[in-house]
Amino acid sequence: MPNTVEAHERVKDLEWSPSFESRRDRYPTKYRIPPKTKDPFRTLIREYVSMEEEKDDRQYGSLEDVLARTNAPGRAQRRWLEILKALLPMVNFAEYAAMKACSQLVDTVANQELRMGYQAQMIDEMRHTHQQMYLNRYFAKHAPDPEGFTQGMKLKGQNLFGRASRSAFETFFMGDPIEGVMNLQVVTETAYTNALFVSMTEMAAAQGDDVTPGVFLSIQSDEARHMANGYSTLAAVISDAGNLEHLQGDFDRGFWRQHNFLDSFLGAINDYSQVNRGRSYAKKWQEWVAEDWVESFVSKLEPFGLKAPSDLPLARERVPWMAHSVFMVAVGGWPLMYWRQDPLTDADMEWFENEYPGWYDQYGWFYEGMREMQAPGSGNPFLLFPEMPPVCRVCQMPCICRASTSTTSASRSTRGGGTPSARRRARGSSIRSRAATWASRPSGSSGTGTGSTSSSSSRGCSGPTGRPSSPSRTAPTIRR
Numbered sequence: 001m002p003n004t005v006e007a008h009e010r011v012k013d014l015e016w017s018p019s020f021e022s023r024r025d026r027y028p029t030k031y032r033i034p035p036k037t038k039d040p041f042r043t044l045i046r047e048y049v050s051m052e053e054e055k056d057d058r059q060y061g062s063l064e065d066v067l068a069r070t071n072a073p074g075r076a077q078r079r080w081l082e083i084l085k086a087l088l089p090m091v092n093f094a095e096y097a098a099m100k101a102c103s104q105l106v107d108t109v110a111n112q113e114l115r116m117g118y119q120a121q122m123i124d125e126m127r128h129t130h131q132q133m134y135l136n137r138y139f140a141k142h143a144p145d146p147e148g149f150t151q152g153m154k155l156k157g158q159n160l161f162g163r164a165s166r167s168a169f170e171t172f173f174m175g176d177p178i179e180g181v182m183n184l185q186v187v188t189e190t191a192y193t194n195a196l197f198v199s200m201t202e203m204a205a206a207q208g209d210d211v212t213p214g215v216f217l218s219i220q221s222d223e224a225r226h227m228a229n230g231y232s233t234l235a236a237v238i239s240d241a242g243n244l245e246h247l248q249g250d251f252d253r254g255f256w257r258q259h260n261f262l263d264s265f266l267g268a269i270n271d272y273s274q275v276n277r278g279r280s281y282a283k284k285w286q287e288w289v290a291e292d293w294v295e296s297f298v299s300k301l302e303p304f305g306l307k308a309p310s311d312l313p314l315a316r317e318r319v320p321w322m323a324h325s326v327f328m329v330a331v332g333g334w335p336l337m338y339w340r341q342d343p344l345t346d347a348d349m350e351w352f353e354n355e356y357p358g359w360y361d362q363y364g365w366f367y368e369g370m371r372e373m374q375a376p377g378s379g380n381p382f383l384l385f386p387e388m389p390p391v392c393r394v395c396q397m398p399c400i401c402r403a404s405t406s407t408t409s410a411s412r413s414t415r416g417g418g419t420p421s422a423r424r425r426a427r428g429s430s431i432r433s434r435a436a437t438w439a440s441r442p443s444g445s446s447g448t449g450t451g452s453t454s455s456s457s458s459r460g461c462s463g464p465t466g467r468p469s470s471p472s473r474t475a476p477t478i479r480r
């Protein structure tokens with residue numbers, strides 16, 4: 001009986017090509033991959049399946065048994081449950097797209113070591129789609145307000161942000177399969193899955209949701225292997241110098257596409273869906289993306305010719321502000337969404353001002369407008385916008401992310417003293433008058449408006465350097 005290592009080697013030797021048919025390039029790639037490289041992780045499918053089966057038994061068993069009998073979803077904060085209605089269907093498409101990408105890679109990459117890894121990941125991703133759909137169904141059955149969970153999979157296809165999520169995650173399998181690896185394993189899984197699954201697990205537990213953490217941690221436990229797939233593929237690509245001419249451009253584009261959606265999406269969920277608040281998204285981004293991913297992962301590849309994404313400095317500049325700007329569109333456009341958005345309380349606004357100094361002067365008036373327009377017939381915060389922001393034809397996001405560092409310093413220098421509630425009392429109660437005050441600021445202090453003098457102000461929401469930026473109109477100033 002061979003040991004595991006020998007059995008693993010023997011399985012790879014069983015590769016064969018049919019003599020009766022020549023190989024077709026169904027998903028052609030411009031990259032050359034060596035036929036033999038290092039194995040990302042040595043696991044036989046038999047061991048893999050029993051390991052995953054055990055995880056599934058634990059998860060589904062606890063969901064069906066004790067959590068259902070104790071009415072666990074009923075104890076969770078409603079604000080948090082509402083955002084799960086958007087999160088679960090959108091992330092579920094990412095899992096499906098990842099599964100499809102891995103099956104393409106098995107077809108494209110003629111390297112048995114890498115194929116073993118892609119095959120296991122493909123099964124993982126299929127398992128993740130099932131877990132998340134089960135969780136969505138679970139909430140549809142047990143949540144106090146199931147509306148949204150019951151229809152999320154259907155409605156996300158027509159929803160503004162559902163369409164944007166699809167545009168971001170389709171990059172996993174559209175185009176060259178190795179460019180898909182840049183988007184999926186190298187950027188999304190290595191840089192962002194901590195900010196998604198680990199962060200959401202922590203937040204769910206803090207909001208009294210005992211159901212989601214078990215599912216998300218089970219999913220995240222597979223991600224280390226997926227990151228290893230990305231690293232091994234990168235190592236194989238870099239080993240052929242002829243690939244380098246393509247690699248940096250594909251990597252830069254992958255980073256920009258995922259940053260543009262994920263930093264808005266995860267930032268909004270992190271900062272606007274918690275009642276019992278933890279760290280801000282900006283701090284999590286600094287730890288997981290800027291330090292762990294850029295400084296520990298990407299920098300190791302620099303000696304081999306791969307540099308940090310060219311638009312990383314711009315992304316760093318946008319992260320503290322972009323989610324707040326984009327989320328205004330979700331809040332103001334509530335009749336078009338299939339989830340409810342809880343208004344911000346005074347305590348929330350204090351938290352925002354502490355975590356993002358200058359937030360209140362940039363966004364406070366808008367989120368107060370939302371609070372004041374709760375009663376039927378009292379208006380809609382969207383009416384404070386002079387027009388709908390255009391939607392980018394590439395990333396499908398509203399073109400509203402134009403904050404720059406000059407904005408931040410300007411807003412800090414012009415804001416009044418005291419806490420948000422003290423400043424609010426000093427300014428009177430009319431949201432429209434506060435909106436007008438905000439609009440009358442010098443243009444350089446407008447967080448989302450035109451007129452900033454920073455170099456980033458000329459950049460639309462899509463397209464890294466050198467890529468076509470597709471909005472057909474100039475991004476509007478969000479002001480009254």
Ligand SMILES: [Fe+2]
Nearest residue numbers: 095098125128
């Ligand atoms: Fe996954």
Ligand SMILES: [Fe+2]
Nearest residue numbers: 098189223226
């Ligand atoms: Fe994954």
